[in-house]
Amino acid sequence: MTFWRKALGAAAGAALAALGVAAQAQEPLKIGFVYVGPTGDFGWTHEHDLARQAVEKHFGDKVETTFVENVAEGPDAERVIRQMAQSGQKLIFTTSFGFMNPTLKVAKQFPDVKFEHATGFKRDVNVSTYSARFYEGRHVIGLIAGKMTKSNVIGYIASFPIPEVVRGINSAYLAAKSVNPNVQFRVVWVNTWFDPGKEADAAKALIEQGADVIMQHTDSAAPITIAEEKGVLAFGQASDMTKFGPKAHLTAIMDNWAPYYIARTQAVLDGTWESKDTWDGIAPGMVAFAPYNPALPKEVVALAEYARLGISLGKIHPFTGPINKQDGTPWLAAGETAPDGDLLGMNFYVEGIEGVLPK
Amino acid sequence: MDLSALDPVKLALSLIIAATPLLFAALGELITEKSGVLNLGVEGMMIVGAIGGFATGLNTGSLALGVAAAAAAGMALAALFALMTQYLMSNQVATGLALTLFGLGVAALAGQDYAGKTLDVGGKLDIPGLTDLPVIGPLLFGHDALVYLSLLMAVAVWRFLTRSRAGLVLRAVGENHDAAHAIGYPVRLVRVGAILFGGAMAGIGGAYLALVQTPLWVEGMTAGRGWIALAIVVFAAWRPWRALLGAYLFGGVTIVQLNLQALGVAIQSQYLSMAPYLVTIIVLAIISADRARARLDAPACLGRPFHAAS
Structure with missing residues (x-):
């Protein structure tokens, strides 16, 4: 036994x-x-x-x-x-x-x-x-804004003067200017990421000063509700904000972290994870767009889609020279694209934007 | 840059909207403090008012019901404060701070289903003929009902405090609760009433933000307005007219600085952003500068607990 x-x-x-x-x-x-x-x-x-x-x-x-x-x-x-x-x-x-x-x-x-x-x-x-690389998204909505503005004044609600935000303003301005030479940017710094009341007031101020397209780099949907109320156009921030202003909301730059999170989880499961720095844009889908407003003219959608594809294929770079800084000093020579280092530390407006960049 | 692009009438309309939530909250807190109670929970009461008003406004489509619900929500939170500080004798400062944190949390929880919704109930007054008048038309006859209510409340609070017997009793309780008690005034009851009034007003202020100014609900949307209202009360030396001035100054300078930026004025935006705080404090500090008078204005028993036995 x-x-x-x-x-x-x-x-x-x-x-x-x-x-x-x-x-x-x-x-x-x-x-x-x-x-x-x-x-x-x-x-x-x-x-x-x-x-x-x-x-x-x-x-x-x-x-x-x-x-x-x-x-x-x-x-x-x-x-x-x-x-x-x-x-x-x-x-x-x-x-x-x-x-x-x-x-x-x-x-x-x-x-x-x-x-x-x-x-x-x-x-x-x-x-x-x-x-x-949200600035790639800003390029696309900048084109749309340049085409859609009738007053040629675009209002921009900015949070804090950090490179991330400055890059977005410059990228959107250059894109808008490229399709509409008369375009003007009015930037309002609200010094907060999130204050719906103040964001709403800033949107109203911009609209009163003639802006008919509002862009924002703050987190609440208040500017969209104000744009809808006043009958002007706007772009959502980070998420699809259509429901806050079905007529005003043209599209939104959306953060899509899912592909990256899935890839990194897979790497840990496979044991292949290693430390690295990732700065992705439209191409791998990290920067995406909310559905275009059905009221957008076909040719504007085509222009936006062309730019989106061009960026994802690497044919278009939002910062392609010649570009001067606001004070007129040259930054990029003709045909030159901005190195990542310049973009990461961007602390100047490009030529043509009015107002003083807070330091 | 062309300053003539600033339309004073439009600026005034925007400033009134920006100032109204502050005015409501400040008037409420003014009465609370005049009775000798320091309630630092204004921010919390405002935000429960915002969600209470927004949820009710969305479900009923009525501004009046939304405002009533906001007042009730603010009062409910204030009742908690009254229970804690007047009956359980907890510390007013700590309880007020806790009330703010609690209010923000409760509002976030209650508002989960309302995030991402928007509504339109803020009906503006429109009297044919009058509202169309140039300049004074929109300024006098072009607001929503709550703006008129807030101004009415400023007058009412002033009259109550200076021209009514009940107001005299409230001030007596705030100045010297032992004396007031000795004469036979119900100190505790008066204070509970003042706290509840403060809660209702803060709630309406929050509702104005969610129902008219933005109009949407999102977590943490009061973004510090309760604290500004508290500061206005102190710098206004506990006087309703100065609170009105303070709220309108703060709202006004905020709107003007945003418009100046929108015009592209070549001033660093940090200075412009500072302006509302600086101007409001400086102006109110100057008009309240007479120290002897200021001491008279501050309720002597502010923040002191009252024990009937002592």
């Missing part, structure tokens, strides 16, 4: 071991997301959360995602990120610029956890960074 007992024991042991292996294989990859705003902001955080849901849908029970919303930039962020790493998340996305230093600090203490930080510039062996 001893033989049988031993055999049984061995078999059971093997079976258990096999079960263990199977269990290990099926152990889902835990992925954490840290958001700066509420998932219901209909802007920045909303899009990150849609991408998280896309990851869940794509991988099914191979992954398990969790998120924490409304995390303040600063010490609180570090606590949340560390908590996530401690509770077994193996891949953590931190989705705001201000999470940069906390992410790096926690990453040092958890070398076997992979971190992905949005819009930052500091990396480590287990910290990647990623951002989107």
Whole structure:
């Protein structure tokens, strides 16, 4: 009987071991997301959360995602990120610029956890960074704005004078100017990312000063509701904002993080993840567009689509010389395209934009 | 750049819209503080008013019902504050701060189904013949009902405080609650009433933001207006007319600076953005500069807890 007992024991042991292996294989990859705003902001955080849901849908029970919303930039962020790493998340996305230093600090203490930080510039062996070339989208909506304005005045609601925002203004202006030489840009700095009341007031001020197309680099849909009320045109920010102004809303530049999040999750599953910097645009689909307003004339849609395709094929660069800076000093020679370094540190208006860029 | 492009009538219309939420909230807080209670929860009461008003306005299509719901929502939160500070004797400053955080959270939760919706209930007054008059037409007869209500409330608050017996009792309670108690005035009851009034007014202010100014609901949309209203009350030296002036100054300078930027004026925008805060504080500080008078204006028992036994 001893033989049988031993055999049984061995078999059971093997079976258990096999079960263990199977269990290990099926152990889902835990992925954490840290958001700066509420998932219901209909802007920045909303899009990150849609991408998280896309990851869940794509991988099914191979992954398990969790998120924490409304995390303040600063010490609180570090606590949340560390908590996530401690509770077994193996891949953590931190989705705001201000999470940069906390992410790096926690990453040092958890070398076997992979971190992905949005819009930052500091990396480590287990910290990647990623951002989107929104200025490519601004080029496309700049063309539409240049074609659609009747007063030749385009209003731009800007948040803070950081390169990201300045790049967007320059890109949109150059595009609008290329199809409408008489176009003027009026920029209002509201010094906030999010204040619906102030954004609404800024939109009204721009409309009163003659703007009939409104662009925004702030996060709420208030400018769209005002544009609809006053009968002018506008573009959504980060998400499709059509429902806030069905007549006013021409299209929106949308952040689409899903392809990137899926690719990075796959890399972790395959064991091929390594630290890198990603700055993607229209081509891989990181920058996308809301459906065009049906009222847009066919030739304007064609122009926009031509530019979108041209950019995604690498045939068109929104910053192609000759371009001078606002004070008239040359920046790019004819045919030259802007190097990424210039774009990342952009702190000047291009020639033709009026007003003073806050320093 | 051409300054004549600034149309004073249009500027005035915009400034009134920007100032009205502040005016409502400031008048409410003024009454609360005149009774001796410091409620730092204005921001929280404004935002529950915003979602309460927006949700009701959206479901009923009625501005009046939306405003009533906003007032009720603000009052509900204020009642919590009254319970905590007047009956459970909690610290007013801490409770007020907690009320702001709580209000922001509750509003976010209640507003989940309303994010991304918009509505149109802010009917403007339109009297044929009168509203069409140049300049004074739109200025006097071209607003929505809430603007008239806010001005009416400024007059009412002023009359209440200076011309009515009840206002005198409220001020007595705020100046010296022990004396008021000794004469037989119901200190606690007066304060609860003042707190509730403050909540209702803050709620209406929030509703104005969500129903008329933007008009939409989104989490955190008051964006600090409650704190500005609080500051206006102090710099206005607890006087209704100065609160009106402060709210209109703040709204006015905000609108003018946005318009100047839109005109392309060559001034660094940081200075323009600072302007509303600076101008409001400087003007109100100057007109309230008489220190002896200012001491008289500040309710002596502001923020002090009242124990009937002592």
